[in-house]
Amino acid sequence: MPRRTAAERFAEKINKSGPWSLIKGVPGQCWIWTGVLNEHGYGRFRDDTGRRIMTHRWAWEQANGPVPDGLVCDHLCRVRACANPDHIEPVTSRVNTLRGETIAAANAAKTACVNGHEYTAETTIVRPNGSRQCRTCHRANSRARNAERYANDPEYRERERARARESMRRSRERKRAAAREQQLAPVTPITPHTTDTDLERAA
Numbered sequence: 001m002p003r004r005t006a007a008e009r010f011a012e013k014i015n016k017s018g019p020w021s022l023i024k025g026v027p028g029q030c031w032i033w034t035g036v037l038n039e040h041g042y043g044r045f046r047d048d049t050g051r052r053i054m055t056h057r058w059a060w061e062q063a064n065g066p067v068p069d070g071l072v073c074d075h076l077c078r079v080r081a082c083a084n085p086d087h088i089e090p091v092t093s094r095v096n097t098l099r100g101e102t103i104a105a106a107n108a109a110k111t112a113c114v115n116g117h118e119y120t121a122e123t124t125i126v127r128p129n130g131s132r133q134c135r136t137c138h139r140a141n142s143r144a145r146n147a148e149r150y151a152n153d154p155e156y157r158e159r160e161r162a163r164a165r166e167s168m169r170r171s172r173e174r175k176r177a178a179a180r181e182q183q184l185a186p187v188t189p190i191t192p193h194t195t196d197t198d199l200e201r202a203a
């Protein structure tokens, strides 16, 4: 008996009469995989080359060609056992994670850092991967790191001291220059040339 193709095995184990998705823009019914599911609840089988593949990914590839490099197949319907290609969209794994009900999504929904500082445009550092850090905590952390370094690294301590001396010297110089300026050009108080009585007389 000839080996059955992946398409035949797929057809046998897929139930195309799954639930209608209630999510806007997700057309038709879910195609529920009735075969083996992996530990995350995604359908799993082998393609024609014998390679293990998730069923929904295989189904999408049959309809659209290879999934672009680096992308993962996201379920728009949020039904993991579904393999309806119309319910699947290749996205970056970050988008996939954000769409799912995961820790990252919970983090993105948070309005404050672990220490209770509110996330606002001014107080938030957004990293290239999209994760956020609180500027207040970041500053406190770097202050603590610097203090530790100051205590333990003699070279760093010497550099910091030299920097502090230099900035004090500049500040003293500025004050001295300002004082000299005062002496050279004493400001005479301005007295009004016109008095109220003059104005009354003119009227």
Ligand SMILES: [Zn+2]
Residues within 6 Å of the ligand: 021, 029, 030, 031, 077, 078, 079, 082, 083, 084, 087
């Ligand atoms: Zn679906």
Ligand SMILES: [Zn+2]
Residues within 6 Å of the ligand: 113, 114, 115, 116, 117, 134, 135, 136, 137, 138
């Ligand atoms: Zn914070």
